[in-house]
Amino acid sequence: MPGGRLTYQDRQRIEQALADGAGYAEIARRLDRPTSTISREVGRNGGPGGYRATAAHRATAHRARRTGPVTRPPAGQATGYGRDAAAVQAFEQQFAALMIQSGFPRMTARVLVSLFVSDGGALTAAELVDRLRVSPASISKSIAFLERIGFVTRRREPGQRRDRYAVDDGLWYRAWSLRVHVFRTWADAATHGAAVLGPETPAGDRLQLMGEFFGLVCRDVERITAEWQAFLSTRGLPPQPDAPTAVAEPVR
DSSP states (O other), X not given: OOOSOOOHHHHHHHHHHHHTTOOHHHHHHHHTOOHHHHHHHHHHXXXXXXXXXXXXXXXXXXXXHHHOSOOOOOTTOBOGGGOBHHHHHHHHHHHHHHHHHTTOOHHHHHHHHHHHHSTTSEEEHHHHHHHHTOOHHHHHHHHHXXXXXXXXXXXXXXXXXXXXXXXXXXXXXXXXXXXXXXXXXXXXHHXXXXXXXXXXXXXXXXXXXXXXXXXXXHHHHHHHHHHHHHHHHHXXXXXXXXXXXXXXXXXX
């Protein structure tokens, strides 16, 4: 496949192809380029709905003048804060693999780990596309999932046009806080079901045990969150709010 940078004519063809509804793989075939080249180009310059050849060409030229050529540190070479680039990359892969084993979709795990290991804790969709070498659609789907479960928040700095997706130190607390709402609802529902079915019946006894178990889990989670808030106070940090929840009221 040909090397070199995309020309203005290439970008015009990309703009037209996107308007025609072509996907990245199809555009890559038309231009005889890697699909990753097209996905990065579009992701950096407004996404599928906002890509414009003229603006993309000017932005690329501006970035080139401002930053010069971008190079990645070779294996074993120290990166920011004196870190070893190879060690950082190995950790990212191991951390993502752990999350995948825990049930996270592969791409979602990679996105979340990328946010965790960035020192600012926040990246734009275009930065994630460039970092992970994937399509903007993959990033969008993963971000939507992470926002839905409260692991990622959306930010926009004053004067900026693009959202940044962020993780923060309160993420795990909010996740636990949300779980306690869910577990309490399950405990109440199970206890109510035991009363309806009859606590002396096999089904009623099963639900009663379920209610007792999740009641115990709730008390344990509440104890841990209280200890965490106390720990924050010893560090001079403000208390963290509970996660908002849309869980329905328990059955009465």
